[in-house]
Structure formats: structure tokens, C-alpha cells
Amino acid sequence: MSYYDVDAILTDAQKIPCHFTLAVPGLGHLDASSTPMLKASTPLSLPLWLAETVALNSPTPPKPVLSLDLPEALSPTVIAALKAAPTAVDLRAQAPYFFALAARLLALFDDEPMLAVLQEAFKKRSGEIVDHASNVGGRSGAGVAAEAVEFLRGLDEEERKLFRVAHESAKAAKAWLDDEKR
Structure with a gap:
């Protein structure tokens, strides 16, 4: 940092x-x-x-x-929702920098169960983020679909960075494969 x-x-x-x-x-x-x-x-x-x-x-x-x-973003209600269905929680509504805030506060509070829930939630959300990023625009590559835009609204800033990197990687891989076919 x-x-x-x-x-x-x-x-x-x-x-x-x-x-x-x-x-x-x-x-x-x-x-x-x-x-x-x-x-x-x-x-x-x-x-x-x-x-x-x-x-x-x-x-x-x-x-x-x-x-x-602990702030409302890390309240027991939010943690329980992340435990139950991590991909359904709108983290941006909780805090724009949710995972960065959680990392800073967990270093102070040393809450192992909460850390485990947040790690698992990030893993599951990351898989869905990469899936959405690699499938954006469908076969035509026409840009970001409405479903992906809605999905992006609930991501915190770290997840948005991951989405951008995964999307650019998928585009680069597709361009490379298209060049190889020629």
C-alpha cells in the first residue's frame, strides 16, 4: 500500500x-x-x-x-447474511471499501470466526466475479450486458478491480485465440 x-x-x-x-x-x-x-x-x-x-x-x-x-457494515446481521449467501449481499451498500475496511478492523479486533466468514465469502464472490467478467458481452463482445451492470453495483472496490482484471484477461485471451486461428 x-x-x-x-x-x-x-x-x-x-x-x-x-x-x-x-x-x-x-x-x-x-x-x-x-x-x-x-x-x-x-x-x-x-x-x-x-x-x-x-x-x-x-x-x-x-x-x-x-x-x-464494529461499524454496521460488519454487524452480526451482515456477517450472518454473508455466511448464508455471500453472493447475494450488496457489499457496496454496506461500505464502498468493505473488504479493505474489514481487513483493517480485524487486525484491531482479532475476531477469528468473522475472519473465516469473510474469507469464505470473498472466495465465493471471487468465483462469481470472474465468471461474470469472462462472460460479459456474450459471443458478440458487444459490451457489458444489463445483468453484469446490475451485478457490478453490489461489488466493493476490491471486487471491482478483480472484475476489471478478469475482464481484460478474458478479452486478451479471446484476441490471442482469434489471432491464432488466422
Whole structure:
């Protein structure tokens, strides 16, 4: 991952639910309150980069200053849906950078069962993505079919990259085979 990687920057900008475990003076504006003091246990949504930095660099080891919560995109409902039918879940509606966000948060939360579900979901979704990418346009190669456009809407950014690479590979292989036939 590069410092200038736009996908990494956009992943870092996604809001994460969290709350300060103690009162913090001068941060009341984060809660949109009129008081300058941010009260303990006040729920907030902070960008991932900020929440992660504050949570991991707490000066008080027994009790962190900031406690992170899993976002709605990784809620038990979404995880259960991915477990039941991974290809039916619209991940883009959950988070545009779903798998990148999940990878960053799982490094913090260390949730093995969730990791297993997400890995299996990615494997199953990848197979369908490659299948759609290699069959786009049918025999005429006329472009992206309406079914493929609908399918693409539910993919997160990593999956869209995979789709583009698989589609370009299928086109290159078809062009090579056509050249060999001549």
C-alpha cells in the first residue's frame, strides 16, 4: 500500500463508531454539544485513521482513552447474511471499501470466526466475479450486458478491480485465440 494510494485514503476516511472511555476537555465540538467537555461514553463516529490512532496510542494502559465498536457494515446481521449467501449481499451498500475496511478492523479486533466468514465469502464472490467478467458481452463482445451492470453495483472496490482484471484477461485471451486461428 502506497502513501498516495487513493483506495487506502478513502478506506481510512470511513467513519467508525466509537466512544471515549473518559471525559475529555476541549472536544465537546465532536459531539455537537454546547459544552467544551466531551463526556465519557458519548457515542461518536470518527474516521478510521483517527479512531485507530487514538485507540492504539492511549497513554493509560489499563483503560484505553477510546473504545472502538464494529461499524454496521460488519454487524452480526451482515456477517450472518454473508455466511448464508455471500453472493447475494450488496457489499457496496454496506461500505464502498468493505473488504479493505474489514481487513483493517480485524487486525484491531482479532475476531477469528468473522475472519473465516469473510474469507469464505470473498472466495465465493471471487468465483462469481470472474465468471461474470469472462462472460460479459456474450459471443458478440458487444459490451457489458444489463445483468453484469446490475451485478457490478453490489461489488466493493476490491471486487471491482478483480472484475476489471478478469475482464481484460478474458478479452486478451479471446484476441490471442482469434489471432491464432488466422
